[in-house]
Amino acid sequence: xxxxxxxxxxxxxxxxxxxxxxxxxxxxxxxxxxxxxxxxxxxxxxxxxxxxxxxxxxxxxxxxxxxxxxxxxxxxxxxxxxxxxxxxxxxxxxxxxxxxxxxxxxxxxxxxxxxxxxxxxxxxxxxxxxxxxxxxxxxxxxxxxxxxxxxx
Numbered sequence: 001x002x003x004x005x006x007x008x009x010x011x012x013x014x015x016x017x018x019x020x021x022x023x024x025x026x027x028x029x030x031x032x033x034x035x036x037x038x039x040x041x042x043x044x045x046x047x048x049x050x051x052x053x054x055x056x057x058x059x060x061x062x063x064x065x066x067x068x069x070x071x072x073x074x075x076x077x078x079x080x081x082x083x084x085x086x087x088x089x090x091x092x093x094x095x096x097x098x099x100x101x102x103x104x105x106x107x108x109x110x111x112x113x114x115x116x117x118x119x120x121x122x123x124x125x126x127x128x129x130x131x132x133x134x135x136x137x138x139x140x141x142x143x144x145x146x147x148x149x150x151x152x
Contacts, residue, residue, distance in 0.1 A: 060109070060119045060144070062135070064127050068095045070102065070135075072109075080113045097135060106142035117143070122150040 058077035062070055068091030074080050089105060092098040110116055119139045123132055136147050 057118060058113050058116045060116065061150075062119060062121045064121065064123045064131070064135075065091070066124050066126060067091050068097050068131075070097060072105065074109070074113070074116075077109075077113045077116065080109060080116075084109055084112060097131060099134075099138065102135075102138060103142070106138070106144075110143050118146040118148075119144045120148045120150050 056076040058080070059075045060077075061073045061075060063073070064070060070089040072087055072089065074085045077085065084105070087105065089098055089101050121132060121135060132149065139147055
């Protein structure tokens with residue numbers, strides 16, 4: 001007896017498979033473009049190395065109040081007098097930062113501690129960008145070039 005031969009001629013529909021692959025390729029290309037655009041080289045300003053290797057440089061922390069007052073706190077500033085290590089500058093008459101008093105204090109600090117180059121500003125949530133930028137400009141005029149804004 002002879003075995004009946006199976007019919008080996010059949011059709012395979014490849015169109016859905018090709019459609020699926022084309023959609024996957026589109027997603028791959030789009031995500032590759034987004035990843036390329038979304039990257040940014042950032043150098044960490046403070047704290048990128050272990051604490052033992054970190055050279056202690058004087059830093060001024062500026063805490064901005066809600067009504068325009070500033071609290072200046074100097075860290076690792078050995079030559080700075082005790083009266084200038086932590087002080088509060090009251091707000092001006094218009095509720096903004098008292099620029100004249102701030103400039104005087106910064107001149108005294110820079111005179112006492114010439115190595116002072118870093119300032120970190122910690123604003124409140126309601127502080128306007130204009131106030132932060134103005135404060136950064138005043139730090140630049142005083143000779144502090146390494147500036148940073150601490151996240152809220």
